[in-house]
Amino acid sequence: MTGYDDSLRANHESAIEEATEGVEFGAVVAGETTAAADGETFAPEDPAIGEPIADVARGREADVDAAVSAAEEAYDGEWGEMTAMERGDLVREWTTVLRDHLDELALLETLEVGKPLYAARADVETGIDFFEYYAAAAAGEEGSVPDVGDDSHAYVRREPYGVTGQILPWNYPVLLMGWKVGAALAAGNTSVTKPAEQAPLAVIRAAQLAEDILPDGVLNVVPGFGDEAGAAVSGHDGIRKVSFTGSVPVGSEVMRAAADDVTPVTLELGGKNPFVVFPDADVESAAETAAVAGLYNNGQSCDSGTRLLVHEDVEEEFLDHYLDAVESRTVGDPLQDANQGPLCYAAHREKVEEYVELGKEEGATVLAGGGRPDDAELDEGYYVEPTVFGDVNPEMRIAQEEVFGPVQFVTTFSTYEEAIDIANDVSYGLTAGVFTTDASRAHRAAADVEAGSIWVNQYFGTVPGTPFGGFKQSGIGRECGKEALAEYTQSKSVHLALDDPSL
The missing domain is CATH 3.40.309.10 (Aldehyde Dehydrogenase; Chain A, domain 2)
Structure with a gap:
């Protein structure tokens, strides 16, 4: 990364040019970066100088529909057929690329959020740590075999939901991507991720770096506004699980939208x-x-x-x-x-x-x-x-x-x-x-x-490994530990009657 030692404005204008050169900040759907269905864009600002950073695809319902279709196809295909170990190997291959682009991702996050560069770097590194933790933890997950007597055999399977939705906050974009998307993918789901409109750039770039590593459609990112793309994710009947981090009022809206299809939610909300x-x-x-x-x-x-x-x-x-x-x-x-x-x-x-x-x-x-x-x-x-x-x-x-x-x-x-x-x-x-x-x-x-x-x-x-979540209005569910994998799977009990042995 180029050093900066001029005025604040000059520093940021140079950094914006460096961070965005040659990058298209579109929706990432089915392994490709595309414009929004209606061609509209929006531009998040650099809060240090109050100036736009780059044009970003403004996703809406049609774009979420396309992402869900791509995620369904991936889940029904190659991704759904993989073992946890095979999925983990691909996620780790992706995280190697993310680490190679650590400075690029940190600079984007500093520009869009306003946090010091050293803190942005720490956020990205920790987000990558969570991707790697979940990949390892999922590979070690085991079912259970309860004792139900001599005339029956029972076991419990844990199965992914399928297509899941993650609605990210602006304060820790890549870190929370690691928390949410990392758990979803490791558990065998596919993802439709909606980054915050204030901070979509680092998340889009991280998803682009998964192209040619994760199968097409496993990770889809639809940038846009909360009342457009976010509402489409939380209320989509093809999304089987939703995770949201943000304010209590918006969390309540997400929960209401998900309730129409009885979609389970994880909510990480406010704190005092x-x-x-x-x-x-x-x-x-x-x-x-x-x-x-x-x-x-x-x-x-x-x-x-x-x-x-x-x-x-x-x-x-x-x-x-x-x-x-x-x-x-x-x-x-x-x-x-x-x-x-x-x-x-x-x-x-x-x-x-x-x-x-x-x-x-x-x-x-x-x-x-x-x-x-x-x-x-x-x-x-x-x-x-x-x-x-x-x-x-x-x-x-x-x-x-x-x-x-x-x-x-x-x-x-x-x-x-x-x-x-x-x-x-x-x-x-x-x-x-x-x-x-x-x-x-x-x-x-x-x-x-x-x-x-x-x-x-x-x-x-x-x-990684310690569950995080709240009591009271601070939310529902847990992230960061093995409990997050349980949040992204459903248990299925299987009982087999056993006949008396005969020769």
């Missing part, structure tokens, strides 16, 4: 995640981790640790270390060494800024940030400062609703019971951080906090 610091914790480590937990990826993560619940006895010490960590984070060009780039798109920045103003109106105190960076070079992009509130009542809207931006708040508690009550007093239950040196308290809190992932003395602990 507690980060609990008990008085015996390593406070400095907890404070430094808290800044990363809430501000990594600009807070645009469903698992961001945004609710910092700190015991009153260590609040002052915690704030000293934590605010230093927040203020040391750099905001700037994601192609350079900044910790934080722009938010993904203009309307999202407006939403985040509305929440910041709401926090002020509700009576919270701004401890850091609260506005846009004072740097003229950043004015064209969708930048906001890392923002921290104090004096927050747990009933305030900023303490209850997902902001999905670089906004955290600090509140205190005095007893274990109060900490757990505050942690659980939201409609979400995705992740939680617990900081303590007391093993009994750590295990007790892990049991008492209502969330799908509990990370003790660390944050962001999801790795």
Whole structure:
């Protein structure tokens, strides 16, 4: 990749030219990159400069129909006849090519999402890790043989659904592709994937790199808008399983659309995640981790640790270390060494800024940030400062609703019971951080906090093999571990009557 050292705009104009040269960002259907059926396009923006990156095929219902047909043909043909080991070998061959194109994919993701280049690279690498994990895990899957007595033999098969649909978010495009498409393909299904309209480029390119490796029609990508291509995927009667990551309101729409055909869904939705610091914790480590937990990826993560619940006895010490960590984070060009780039798109920045103003109106105190960076070079992009509130009542809207931006708040508690009550007093239950040196308290809190992932003395602990998903309105189903393979298969019980042996 070419080095960049001029102005921010010049850097990004050069990077856009480099990343898009010779690439057609169309729909990927039946092993070919094609225009949309009606020929229409749209252009996602580079949020660092507010300029379009490339024209992308604007898929709609007809394009999803074509993708489903291609996926059905592949499932009924070569792909459906392969063993898990054979499918895994092809997926691993594909991931080798993806790793060869790691810099290209990371650059595309930085340009369309706005995340720092080092973070985009880590996202792509981890997404590839998940593809490889599922390929290996599926090859090791075994059926079961329950004991049903001497006069019968029973066994349980697990069978793929067939054509499945994956609707991806914009915050981690290739990573979530690995989570969802990786599990679907490894389990023997075919895929119709709809990337987010804000970030379709890296996903399209990753699918193009599977051409001549995966059989035609196994992996299809239909870019477009949620109310067009996304709605067509979630409501298509030829798609037997749907997986969606995004907001609760859109997740509810996906679930309603899938209900017409009783299509099973996996939903990974929002979070308002507690980060609990008990008085015996390593406070400095907890404070430094808290800044990363809430501000990594600009807070645009469903698992961001945004609710910092700190015991009153260590609040002052915690704030000293934590605010230093927040203020040391750099905001700037994601192609350079900044910790934080722009938010993904203009309307999202407006939403985040509305929440910041709401926090002020509700009576919270701004401890850091609260506005846009004072740097003229950043004015064209969708930048906001890392923002921290104090004096927050747990009933305030900023303490209850997902902001999905670089906004955290600090509140205190005095007893274990109060900490757990505050942690659980939201409609979400995705992740939680617990900081303590007391093993009994750590295990007790892990049991008492209502969330799908509990990370003790660390944050962001999801790795291949550990299931990820939420309680309450944070979603349905699990991804990332072997449970994801179960999400993409159906069990079938087979019983055979056994006659008495005779000669």
